[in-house]
Amino acid sequence: MAEHLTSPSTDRLEKAVGSLTSLLGRHVTTATAIRDHHSHGESYHLPALPDVVCFPHTTEEVSEILKISAAHDLPVIPFGAGTSLEGQVNAIHGGIAIDLRKMNNLVRLGVEDLDATVQAGMTRLQLNKALRDTGLTFFIDPGADCTIGGMAATRASGTTAIRYGTIAENVLALTVVLADGRIIKTGTRARKSAAGYDLTHLFIGSEGTLGVITEVTVKLHPLPEAVSAAVCSFESIRGAVETVIETIQLGVSVARIELLDSVQMDAVNRYSKTNYPVAATLFFEFHGFNERHANDQAAFVESLTAEHGGRGFQWATRLEDREKLWEARHAALYASLALRPGSKGFVTDVCVPISRLSECILETLEDKQDAPFPATLVGHVGDGNFHMICMLDPSSEAETDAAHRLMDRMVTRALSMGGTCTGEHGIGYGKMNYMAAEHGAAVDVMRAIKRALDPITA
Numbered sequence: 001m002a003e004h005l006t007s008p009s010t011d012r013l014e015k016a017v018g019s020l021t022s023l024l025g026r027h028v029t030t031a032t033a034i035r036d037h038h039s040h041g042e043s044y045h046l047p048a049l050p051d052v053v054c055f056p057h058t059t060e061e062v063s064e065i066l067k068i069s070a071a072h073d074l075p076v077i078p079f080g081a082g083t084s085l086e087g088q089v090n091a092i093h094g095g096i097a098i099d100l101r102k103m104n105n106l107v108r109l110g111v112e113d114l115d116a117t118v119q120a121g122m123t124r125l126q127l128n129k130a131l132r133d134t135g136l137t138f139f140i141d142p143g144a145d146c147t148i149g150g151m152a153a154t155r156a157s158g159t160t161a162i163r164y165g166t167i168a169e170n171v172l173a174l175t176v177v178l179a180d181g182r183i184i185k186t187g188t189r190a191r192k193s194a195a196g197y198d199l200t201h202l203f204i205g206s207e208g209t210l211g212v213i214t215e216v217t218v219k220l221h222p223l224p225e226a227v228s229a230a231v232c233s234f235e236s237i238r239g240a241v242e243t244v245i246e247t248i249q250l251g252v253s254v255a256r257i258e259l260l261d262s263v264q265m266d267a268v269n270r271y272s273k274t275n276y277p278v279a280a281t282l283f284f285e286f287h288g289f290n291e292r293h294a295n296d297q298a299a300f301v302e303s304l305t306a307e308h309g310g311r312g313f314q315w316a317t318r319l320e321d322r323e324k325l326w327e328a329r330h331a332a333l334y335a336s337l338a339l340r341p342g343s344k345g346f347v348t349d350v351c352v353p354i355s356r357l358s359e360c361i362l363e364t365l366e367d368k369q370d371a372p373f374p375a376t377l378v379g380h381v382g383d384g385n386f387h388m389i390c391m392l393d394p395s396s397e398a399e400t401d402a403a404h405r406l407m408d409r410m411v412t413r414a415l416s417m418g419g420t421c422t423g424e425h426g427i428g429y430g431k432m433n434y435m436a437a438e439h440g441a442a443v444d445v446m447r448a449i450k451r452a453l454d455p456i457t458a
Contacts (some may be wrong), residue, residue, distance in 0.1 A: 010410040016072040016096070021065050027055040037095040038079050038089065042333075044089035044178070044392070045401075045430055048098035052075055056350075057102050059175055059214040061185055066212065067181035076179075078208040080150030081123060083142075085347050088154060088207050088430030100149055103271065105238050106130045107215060115172060115189055117217040119135050120149025125246040127218075134392035140163040142424070143330040149213045154426040155205030156206060159256045159329070162248075163287065163441075164221060166424075168204050176203055176214035179454035189217060196271030202449070207426055210453050222254075224287035226294040229316040229325055231303070235309035236295070237261055237280035237365065241358040243308045244282065244381045247301055248354050256285040258329055261365065264336065264376035271335030272328035277311065278435075283329055284313075306328075312391075329378075336376045336389040341375075343391035346403040350414035351385040351423025360413055361386060367409050373399050375406075385423030 020028045029035075032053050039047035056062045082089060091097060103119035104126060110116060110402050111134050118127055123145045127138050140151060142158035150156075152174065157166035164170070173187030185188075186199035203210055215362045233242040237259075244257055259282055260268065266278045282303060283307030288294030302313050316325045328335075352360045361377065364386075368375050371390065379386025388410065390403045411421045411434050421427075421434040435443050 002165050010295055012072045012074065013051050013094075016068055016074055019068045020052060020054055020065065020070075020096070021059050023068070024056065024061065025055055027057075029053050034360040035097070038077075038082070039091060041082050041084035041087070041089050041270070042345075042347075043055070043085045043087050043090075043430065044344055044403075045090055045428070046093045048090040049094070050091035053097045053099055055102050059096055059103075059177065062098060062100075062177045062212055062214050063183050065098055066177050066179060067098065070180050072143055076208075076212070078149070078153065078212045080121065080147035080153075081145060083144035083346060084150070084154060084428065085425040086422070086430035088103055088426060088428040090429065092429060096227045100147065100212075100214070103214060105301075106443045109134070110189070111136065113189065115217060115219045116220055117173075118148050118317070119148050120213050120217055123147050124151070126360060129218065135223055137223050138170075138218060139168050139221050140170055140225060148218065151206055152204050152213055152216050152234045153206065153322070155424070157380065157383070157385070159258060159285075159380055161282040162257060163255045164255060170219045171200060172219060174203055174213055175199050176213050177449045178209040178211045183214075184211075187432055190321075205426070206211050207428065209450060219426070222290070224294075226288040226291040227255075227322065228286040228294050228298055229256075229322045230298060230313035231276055231325065232302070232305050232310045232313050233265075233277040233279040233281045233282060234305070234311065235268075235279070238358055238362060239309035240282050241312065241361055241381065243305050245354055245357060246308075248303075248382060252301055253287075253328070254284060254297065256283065257282040257380075259377070259379045259381040259386065260329070260332065261362075261377040263339075263374065264332060264378050267335040267339050267376060268332065272324075272331055274349055275325075275327050276314070276333065278331045279311075279370065282310075283325060284347060286324075288301050288346075295392045297418075332376070332378045333389060338392055339390040340374055342394075344394040346400070346407075347387060347391050347425070348389040348390075348407045348410065349379075349385060349387040349423050349425050350410050350419055350421060351383070352414050352419030354384045356417040356419070357381060357384050357386075360419070363413060364388065364410055367406055371406055374404050382421075383423070384419070387425075415439075 035049045039049040079099045100121035103121040107117040284299045375390045392399045
């Protein structure tokens, strides 16, 4: 939260560690191995160790940690599952890492109201396990088993956002600890409100810079009565993307649409032991209130694919087949890295209006052809979002520079099309340089909000 240009002094740090140990006992550590684990997420950014790691169990303990950090002028880095992709958890100025994963309880379940309140360290899979036999589910699925608090902090989305929205549309209220230790609650369990500023959505996507989220009240959804999934390969990636655009424009209620280019499909087949055609491919999932409804949606989309060079649906109707399909999709990063053993993943994303998606993807693929490293393209294209995974030699500075140039062209292109520098990965310190280009004078407003809530800033 607090931003500093230098690491804390030894004297301040020793006093802070003493206070933290008095508060939390053995749930505080300065062990190098634990600090190293909390020095990075899943990104290509260089690790940066915090000075101390805390494992609180309650909101009140988080509040006391923040009071100690304020008293000793130490930065604070909230840490969830460590799956972020833009350096959000890297402690670039040292300080206190607050690992929230021991705060993983289901606080309250409202089956009748289709909502639940969870501690921030509960993961999405833990939540869905707790919802078993209720007929409800939490649909936000970024792929990794993220913590709910981390998802809220980074404004996560994922494969099902096209139908069920992002985390921003599925959070009703938050409990947040501010920089000075104050505990506030934003929002209520009501589905709408006109009372005051929308503080809930101020903190969603703030990436830990405005406060530490400790509890989240989320919307739940009924499990669909009928689910079917299908894979369709295409003669060209243009045809695949145009199918997506037309599906969205015609208002078809698809639950998931995922695009994988031919290189990614080759990687998926090798890694997940599947045998899909090595071609531009769409993964679909359809949810219906009965089997006929789901099948009607699927049949209509299948007819659209035929008009754009689709080669017919390969169905996955059984639960085990659908799980295998989506496991293969979620393993895209690891499948890509396996194409080049020993490589480091440089992953970036952009998002554009759906009408510009085909143009943006095709121009990005042209850029990719000139790259000195292999790269794959995959995306939640139903909402205009796609990712580039570059497999870099970690010892090659030239490859890293080339990847940054590729990312810069992607971002510049997306912004020129009315898009954003990141659809779901967030800013971290990996994309800070694009904030002014995207937001202009609004960045000054963001800084003013930051100073108001956390005045001890650089």
